Every structure is written in C-alpha cells, then in structure tokens.
Amino acid sequence: MTTAEPTSTQVIPTVDSAVPVQEPAPAAPAPPAPQTPQAPLAELEARDISCWFGDRLVLDRVSLTMPAGGITALIGPSGCGKSTFLRTLNRMHELVPSAKLSGEVLLDGEDIYAAEKKLTDARRDIGMVFQKPNPFPAMSIRDNVLAGLKLTGKRANRSEKDDLVEHCLKLGGLWNEVKDRLDAPGGGLSGGQQQRLCIARSMAIKPRVLLMDEPCSALDPTSTRVIEETMKYLAEEVTIVIVTHNMQQAARVSDQCAFFLASQGTPGVIVEHGDTVAMFQNPQDERTSDYVNGRFG
Numbered sequence: 001m002t003t004a005e006p007t008s009t010q011v012i013p014t015v016d017s018a019v020p021v022q023e024p025a026p027a028a029p030a031p032p033a034p035q036t037p038q039a040p041l042a043e044l045e046a047r048d049i050s051c052w053f054g055d056r057l058v059l060d061r062v063s064l065t066m067p068a069g070g071i072t073a074l075i076g077p078s079g080c081g082k083s084t085f086l087r088t089l090n091r092m093h094e095l096v097p098s099a100k101l102s103g104e105v106l107l108d109g110e111d112i113y114a115a116e117k118k119l120t121d122a123r124r125d126i127g128m129v130f131q132k133p134n135p136f137p138a139m140s141i142r143d144n145v146l147a148g149l150k151l152t153g154k155r156a157n158r159s160e161k162d163d164l165v166e167h168c169l170k171l172g173g174l175w176n177e178v179k180d181r182l183d184a185p186g187g188g189l190s191g192g193q194q195q196r197l198c199i200a201r202s203m204a205i206k207p208r209v210l211l212m213d214e215p216c217s218a219l220d221p222t223s224t225r226v227i228e229e230t231m232k233y234l235a236e237e238v239t240i241v242i243v244t245h246n247m248q249q250a251a252r253v254s255d256q257c258a259f260f261l262a263s264q265g266t267p268g269v270i271v272e273h274g275d276t277v278a279m280f281q282n283p284q285d286e287r288t289s290d291y292v293n294g295r296f297g
C-alpha cells in the first residue's frame, strides 16, 4: 500500500466557551487504505458493574453503553474508578488478587464474563493502550507491531505481514516517520512515537474495541494532537473508550462522555452521560457542570 499522509486541519467541536479552543492540529496522518475485511463494528455495554478491592466497594452498579464505532470518553476526578471500570471491560480487573466484580459486559450482546467465554478471547477482542508507552524496547519496530499476532491464531506470509505492518503504522499515524527504519529497535523512538507504536501493535490483532487509559498523559502537546487525529481513523475500525483528565481532549475527540464521581468515601458512580457537546454545553447535573468547567477535580 502506498497511501500518502497529507496534512489536514482539525475540526474542533463547538463546546462551552469555558473549554478553550486550541491551536490547529499539527500535521496529521491520512486515513490508511482499507486492509483485510474488518469485523463489523461492535457495541460494548456494561450492565450494573460493581467492583471491590478486598472488602472495599469502589464502583457501584455502573451501567454504560459504548456505541459501535464511537469514541466514548470517561472523565472524572482522580480515584473515582475510571481505570477500574476500564479494566473490567477486558477482564483485567481480575488480575488483582483481591479484586471482585459483579455485573455483565456485553460485546455485541454476549457477556465476556459468561462461563463459556475465554479470558484470552476478551483480551484479543478488546485491546488496551496504557498511560505509559510499553513497546518491547529491543524488538524492531516491525516485530513490535506483529508481536501480538499469535494471539489471533492466524498464519500470515511475509507479504501479508508487510501489509499489516504498514496498515497498522498508518493507523497509528507513525508510518511516515518510521517506514525507512522498520528494523530499528522500538526503544529508540520518542515517547510519542512509542505510544503510536503501541496503538499500531494493538490494532494488528484486529480488536473490536480499543480501551485507552490516559494515553497522552505522558506526552507533549504535539504528540497528543497527532494521537487525537489518529483516533478518528481508528474509530472507523474499532469502538474506542478513552479515559482522560484533559477536558479539551474529551471535547475534541469523543462523541459521548461519562462523568464518574466518588464523593466522600462513597463508591464511584456515573453521575451523567451522553452526547459530549451536550454535556459540555448544557450539563444536566450541577456537579458535571462544575467538573467540566474546572471548578473541582
């Protein structure tokens, strides 16, 4: 594939004036050409999710529908349970020995926690990008992208792998910067490039949902904007759920938002959720209004 990556100007959603509009986005990647047929976009629905660490209830009956092909932002003050909720969506919560959970997470209507469902299937179908970029530093850029492929159980020849590497690096908005050094180690990239490499690696498995926990919090503003731009193309292939503390980012990238809150030692709940522009311009709950306008948290 030889798709070029022209420059484009970002369209910023109209939001409340309390959320300042930023500079135009830096050079953005072009949408990559479609690759192999993609699975249909999937809806993710959490139903009555409660989470405990030991005896401590940290999330209380949280329900949220994350629409197929949409970008859902989870916002709220530190400690209100956003990461915990995100980790229930691909069964990572159960990695913590003291952790317990009740409720259901339906991927296209099927509960990923059902007895007959495998943990590995949930992790393959629902990928995750973490706050801190975590490529394999000594592995080549190319091999980093292909690293998760054995999870899919599919065999690919050299040229199919080449196509996949190019496609995923374009999705991650990194192709133009690394196409001449695919054999160089992933650890030699900048922090922002490493994060985009991790996005490319996640996409190579062809997940149906991509979870992102503050993916830009360790990055400079330019890298942040490049990743925000790539998310629009990613959303054509996957349903995205992103945790962010950056209200401008939530306003720029998400279609819908969920505001989490855990007040005075009570477990986290969703106070309000809905269309992002509506939530920023006309929040229904005073606490949402205070939070999105920077009055607490």
Ligand SMILES: Nc1ncnc2c1ncn2[C@@H]1O[C@H](COP(=O)(O)OP(=O)(O)OP(=O)(O)O)[C@@H](O)[C@H]1O
Residues within 6 Å of the ligand: 053, 058, 076, 077, 078, 079, 080, 081, 082, 083, 084, 085, 096
């Ligand atoms: N491994 C753990 N063991 C025990 N308690 C935990 C663990 N992880 C999180 N918690 C607790 O669960 C609650 C929710 O934490 P969580 O990390 O989900 O919050 P958050 O909204 O993601 O916060 P932040 O914005 O700071 O990342 C907090 O009270 C936290 O102390």
Ligand SMILES: [Mg+2]
Residues within 6 Å of the ligand: 082, 083, 084, 243
């Ligand atoms: Mg968190």
